[in-house]
Amino acid sequence: MLYLKKYFTEGLIQFTILLSLIGVRVDVDTYLSNQLPPLREIILGPSSAYTQTQFHNLRNTLDGYGIHPKSVDLDHFFTTRRLLNQVRQLDRLSVPSTELNTWLVHRETETVVSTSSQSSPSITLDNGAGLEDINNIDSTPAMRGGAAAPESTYNLNAADSSLGAVAPEGNQEQGNANGNDDLTKEDIDLIDILWRQDIDLGAGREVFNYSNRQKESEEKPGLLESKDRSEEQESWRNGINLQGSPPVDGETGESIPEQLPAIGSQTSLSLQECLRLLEATFPFGEEAEFPAPGVTQEISVSNEEAPSTSQSLPLGSQLPGAEPQLDLEQQWQDIMAIMELQAMEVNNTDLQTNFSGASAPNGTTESNTVANFGLATRSTPINEDVSLHQASIPSCSQDFPQIFNTQLESTSIPPPRASMPRLSSSNSSNINSTFGATNLTGIFLPPPINGSSSNVTSTPTLPDPFATLLEESMLDEISLLDLAMEEGFSQAQASQLEDELDSDSGLSLDSSHSPASPSSSETSCSSAASSSSTSATFSEEGAVGYSTDSEVATAETEEGAVGGYQSEYSKLCRMSYQDLSQFHGLPQLDSISHNHTYNLPLSSPFSEHPELPLTAGKKTIRDKHSSKLQPPQDLLDKHSSRDERRARTMKIPFSNEKIINLPVDEFNELLAKHHLNEAQLALIRDIRRRGKNKMAAQNCRKRKLDAIISLEQGVQDLRRDKARLLKEKMEFIRSIRQMKHKMQSLYQEVFSQLRDEEGRPYPPSQYSLQYSADGSVLIMPRSVTAAEQNRKPEKKQKDKKK
DNA sequence: ATAACCTGTCATTTT
DNA sequence: TTAAAATGACAGGTT
Structure with missing residues (x-):
């Protein structure tokens, strides 16, 4: 052994x-x-x-x-574990509103992670499970090394909060690195209001094709980077301005300031930036012109944060009639998109650079912000890019639900037909093709990817303990199963990845099975052992009835019975090994066996000196090592249990086995048959009690192990179920997304074919299609739509389709 | 020499 | 109410 x-x-x-x-x-x-x-x-x-x-x-x-x-490390470990558990709860179906905040945190932390840890891309693939944890860990003294990154993230938070406060008061706490991770309800409402304003403005901006958006999103990470690293910032800005500014300028001209509501006028620069970012992130977004003071840093930060907030929050609010389920769904979409993006980013740094280089008409007036956007993080770590994409793409996926309300509205500049299809196509292509590139290996084989794609700067900042913690806590804690599930999650859209997903799921299943398979093997082992010793076990359990014939046989069966008790546990295997070894007479293992003498069948039931045969039986095994000089009696004593020795000393006329295993009646008869003194009777009762208790203890321990094993099995089963359900959910979400795609295209098609009384097409910027409750589709002016969203659904019908 | 583990035993509770 | 079973805790032996 x-x-x-x-x-x-x-x-x-x-x-x-x-x-x-x-x-x-x-x-x-x-x-x-x-x-x-x-x-x-x-x-x-x-x-x-x-x-x-x-x-x-x-x-x-x-x-x-x-x-x-x-x-x-235990405390630290458990802290980590607790945090991980908290994060792990994120993937629950019932996503409370606070969940939203959590995701925001996740993104920030992710940034942190990316900046700090280069060696663990796999972490980013997680649903943020480890991110928050990481963040927290990062805040610990030991992890101060990566302080710069977290600060930036907090800045984001601050900006975000300020963003929410913009409407009423303006930016106040922009630069602060406070821990305001959570969006208050007010913030959410404000964002929602802004969102609606954006829609109300009617300034369409379909110009955004997906590549643009993606580019911007890709560039966003650079913002964080830039903030943290001033030097790089400057140089990068210059280069980036060249790239990023032109498209932006093109877009700015189209805004419609007049229609701005009062709130819009109140909004400060950061708000504007936020809106712009929202627009950039969401294809349906409107371009609103606001006075643009020269604020860059905070703005960029706010921009960074804005998409994330807008992603989840406004959506729910913007669709008044949307059921909570939709919100959940969208949140899931967010998650999925995040995962997808992460997966994308890992492998597609080249694409990123290309995208950043290929600027599309992207309207933001401010060169500063543009510059920030343009920071396109080529040298930034992949993870940061990933985080950025998380911010942007999910929104893209989310805009689908709003297609009817917003998406076509905003096309004041570009021809709707061309732009929209392109958008969808680019979108799909991105999703499919890009994801196609996604590779599990990227997740599991961080080193090559990292080395190729991203800077090394972050790595040194990461303390070894941190990396270790990440790897261990993330991979071990979350377990391969979870990880695999998450990955499958991320790859939901790519049919090409189906295979990988399957393989992945296979991996996950393997991982989940692997625990199971061992258990199965274990059970098989136990079953084998038990099979070998089943009869023995029965004989022993039935031994209460107590009928054993041959000493040797009973001895073996008893031994087997002992193993049989624990055969179902890992221990059993060992026991069985022992037994086997004993059976084979392996000398080196002889000493392993403890004194189970009480179990040993002492002999023929009615032998006056049961110990002799018993000890003899055991002696054959043990004597090989034990001193050969010992007299038989010593051996007997040595290998007998204390009770046996006592019984022998007290000259008890029957075996301990009988004392222990006989039924009460027979036991009493036996006592009555022999004339025994008090000492003998007391000893016999003690022997019986102890023997019974001994077996009871064995059974008790066995039950404990059984319970533990069953619990483990239950956990495994639950994990499998969880993985399966998650996979199903992924597929559902994927199908929903496809349906939304189809819906979008159909919408475009229908809308493009609509003509007014004079045969002119409806400008998408002014009209949109609305569903009515009875299933009919109405084309309505935007203003009406906006007003309707805000309050009552008064319908100005134009044409009715279908 | 020590820690971990296993088993037996006792005291007590539960059945 | 009692016997048996179950169980927590501890001790001693073995590795």
């Missing part, structure tokens, strides 16, 4: 080292802790869960993944 363990462990270590050299990250702990009892036991020894003290230990290995309770 020891040798096996040693060799096995060493082999694993060597193999792991080899894999790590190749670049494959191998996390042994994951596999060990992933409910692989046999494997774990082989390496680590018998299940620690079997120890009773472990049962009372909340931090036992079952949950602690092998961390010793006394470990110094």
